[in-house]
Amino acid sequence: QQPVQSPQAVILREGEDAVINCSSSKALYSVHWYRQKHGEAPVFLMILLKGGEQKGHEKISASFNEKKQQSSLYLTASQLSYSGTYFCGTEEGSGSRLTFGEGTQLTVNP
Amino acid sequence: DAGVTQSPTHLIKTRGQQVTLRCSPISGHKSVSWYQQVLGQGPQFIFQYYEKEERGRGNFPDRFSARQFPNYSSELNVNALLLGDSALYLCASSTTSWGGETQYFGPGTRLLVL
Numbered sequence: 645q646q647p648v649q650s651p652q653a654v655i656l657r658e659g660e661d662a663v664i665n666c667s668s669s670k671a672l673y674s675v676h677w678y679r680q681k682h683g684e685a686p687v688f689l690m691i692l693l694k695g696g697e698q699k700g701h702e703k704i705s706a707s708f709n710e711k712k713q714q715s716s717l718y719l720t721a722s723q724l725s726y727s728g729t730y731f732c733g734t735e736e737g738s739g740s741r742l743t744f745g746e747g748t749q750l751t752v753n754p
Numbered sequence: 755d756a757g758v759t760q761s762p763t764h765l766i767k768t769r770g771q772q773v774t775l776r777c778s779p780i781s782g783h784k785s786v787s788w789y790q791q792v793l794g795q796g797p798q799f800i801f802q803y804y805e806k807e808e809r810g811r812g813n814f815p816d817r818f819s820a821r822q823f824p825n826y827s828s829e830l831n832v833n834a835l836l837l838g839d840s841a842l843y844l845c846a847s848s849t850t851s852w853g854g855e856t857q858y859f860g861p862g863t864r865l866l867v868l
Contacts, residue, residue: 673853685844685859693854731796735853741810742857744796
């Protein structure tokens with residue numbers, strides 16, 4: 645079942661912060677976060693694994709609440725380059741099949 | 755280092771035709787997954803291959819098939835194309851088929867079915 649992302653869209657001014665949430669009704673093995681700009685491939689940002697391990701970019705932070713099967717991506721001091729659509733992809737087992745949410749469109753204005 | 759490459763970048767076909775899309779994974783990666791992304795939606799899993807064996811299949815009809823070659827590159831075939839097959843087809847590679855691995859996406863093949 646597809647994870648639910650919120651908000652669907654958010655508009656920021658440069659320097660502002662944002663939080664994007666991803667929620668699943670299934671028990672998750674991991675949560676993957678990607679950013680996709682229009683017409684381009686999704687770019688890997690972060691993996692959060694069951695048990696607390698995280699892998700990803702130093703400037704990106706995220707959390708994974710295993711009890712609630714929820715993950716949040718924290719974007720601080722936003723830059724114009726942060727604009728794009730953010731997707732969370734969830735793994736229910738250890739077989740690396742990702743189920744993606746519908747995305748959160750982030751726009752950062754000067 | 756070269757990333758995931760896909761060919762062709764764009765393709766226009768008519769209903770009923772067949773199409774073959776190609777993907778070369780990052781050097782050293784043995785797993786390839788295929789995703790379909792319809793405009794305005796997240797990618798949807800189609801297949802995963804690891805060491806030339808199918809390791810997973812999404813909810814797609816039998817018109818969709820794939821294979822992986824000894825050099826770990828992969829092909830996705832779609833037969834009897836429908837208008838609804840118009841989408842961006844993404845290939846992602848990872849080192850293994852185990853969970854928790856980073857999947858790196860290629861630029862995609864944009865397929866338009868008329």
